[in-house]
Amino acid sequence: MADFLPSRSVLSVCFPGCVLTSGEAEQQRKSKEIDKCLSREKTYVKRLVKILLLGAGESGKSTFLKQMRIIHGQDFDQRAREEFRPTIYSNVIKGMRVLVDAREKLHIPWGDNSNQVNGDKMMAFDTRSPSASQGMVETQVFLQYLPAIRALWADSGIQNAYDRRREFQLVRDLVFLHCCYFILMTFTGS
Structure with missing residues (x-):
């Protein structure tokens, strides 16, 4: 009578879920899960x-x-902000150096003549130091230049040079303005 029963291969074709071993059933479940995942990824x-x-x-x-990241609601987490900080400091210092240099080359007078000292301090910044040459300025270094940056940014001569930035290359000028605002507001507590 056992000769009349269909073979395992015939049963697996007609009733695939009934004659699987537990290992085969697990493999089939995993395969279906992978297929669903691939389908979702394909849609994505x-x-x-x-x-x-x-x-x-x-x-x-x-x-x-x-x-674009900020506009679409994916703001930067605290770790990312901390990673950007040395780059922002470097951009602010480099940008201020460009403004001081441009003010001089465009023959724009200082709004306050005492800012010549601050301008000289900015121009003395060593851009060839290992960290500065890589676009990274540490917080303690930046804090040494912050009073000079504040005073220079408030100077009408520097503002006049900034208004004439189309006459010289100010690296990332729009970003520079925003960075200055961010840095000054962060350290003044406003």
Whole structure:
């Protein structure tokens, strides 16, 4: 009578879930789970927008991406902010050096002649130091220059030079303005 029973291979075709061993059933469950995951990923990738940003150095490619992240509600966590801090400090110092230099080259007088000392201090900043050359300025170094930066940013001569920034290259000028505002507000407690 056992000869009349269908073979295991025939039963597995007609009733695939009934004749599986526990190992085979587990493998089939995992396979279905993987297929669902691949399907979800495929849908996600289809909806994903990819952009290739081309441009010269210092043209704002990274800044654009950071602004898009903020605009679309993915703000930076505290760790990311801490990582950006040395770069922001470096940009502020470099930007202020460019403004002091441009003020002189454009023959713009100081609003307050005592700011010549602050301007000299900014121009004496060693941009070839290992950390500064990599675009990183530590907090303690930046704090030494903060009073000079505040005084210079408030000077009408520097503001006049900033207004004429189309006549010289101010690295990331829009970012510089925002960084100055951020830094000054952070350290003044406003």
